[in-house]
Amino acid sequence: MKEERDFELIGGHPALDLVNTLDWRFRSGGQEELLATYAGLLAFVAQEHLLSPRHARELGRNTSPGAGEAALAECRELREALADAIYAQLDGRRPAGATLRTLERFFHNAREKQRLLWDGHHFRWEWQGLETAPRIPALLLANAASELLLSNNMQKVRACDNPECRWLFLDTSRNRTRRWCDMKVCGNRMKARRFKAQHRN
Numbered sequence: 520m521k522e523e524r525d526f527e528l529i530g531g532h533p534a535l536d537l538v539n540t541l542d543w544r545f546r547s548g549g550q551e552e553l554l555a556t557y558a559g560l561l562a563f564v565a566q567e568h569l570l571s572p573r574h575a576r577e578l579g580r581n582t583s584p585g586a587g588e589a590a591l592a593e594c595r596e597l598r599e600a601l602a603d604a605i606y607a608q609l610d611g612r613r614p615a616g617a618t619l620r621t622l623e624r625f626f627h628n629a630r631e632k633q634r635l636l637w638d639g640h641h642f643r644w645e646w647q648g649l650e651t652a653p654r655i656p657a658l659l660l661a662n663a664a665s666e667l668l669l670s671n672n673m674q675k676v677r678a679c680d681n682p683e684c685r686w687l688f689l690d691t692s693r694n695r696t697r698r699w700c701d702m703k704v705c706g707n708r709m710k711a712r713r714f715k716a717q718h719r720n
């Protein structure tokens with residue numbers, strides 16, 4: 520697998536980090552695609568601990584370029600539906616009907632591929648032989664996303680205050696006062712911009 524740079528996982532949840540992989544989503548100068556290759560997608564899912572590094576390496580070795588492209592496109596489709604739904608909620612809008620249907624399809628599809636097992640100590644969901652399927656990242660991400668969307672944690676989802684960034688994160692600060700994806704990235708940049716505006720004259 521070719522080397523991929525690390526993802527900045529500041530979202531506190533895989534579904535939010537996934538939305539953030541389209542960087543500078545609201546920048547007039549253009550967006551930046553961080554999920555550019557299937558190898559990158561595998562690195563992302565492994566960094567989220569949804570796949571083990573070994574499992575990700577095996578998928579990277581055994582997946583044909585065509586299957587990898589299709590799996591990547593599927594994850595981007597899920598990402599854009601999630602972005603649409605979550606930013607709609609944050610902005611007080613209704614998510615589009617098509618967005619809801621897309622998410623519903625992903626969530627159903629992921630759940631119906633699983634079997635409920637009892638391992639002698641715990642109940643758990645197991646993927647029926649799909650661990651080696653190139654599209655397992657989309658199933659894992661869809662499951663994670665459905666857990667978040669239907670949980671009370673949705674009340675804690677915030678967007679970075681930089682209007683060109685708006686990276687998503689779970690605000691777990693005590694007083695719900697977190698404003699930035701990363702103080703070093705957007706916090707300082709926005710402060711500098713305000714400082715310039717105040718001192719322009």
Ligand SMILES: [Zn+2]
Pocket residue numbers: 679680681684685686699700701704705
């Ligand atoms: Zn930001």
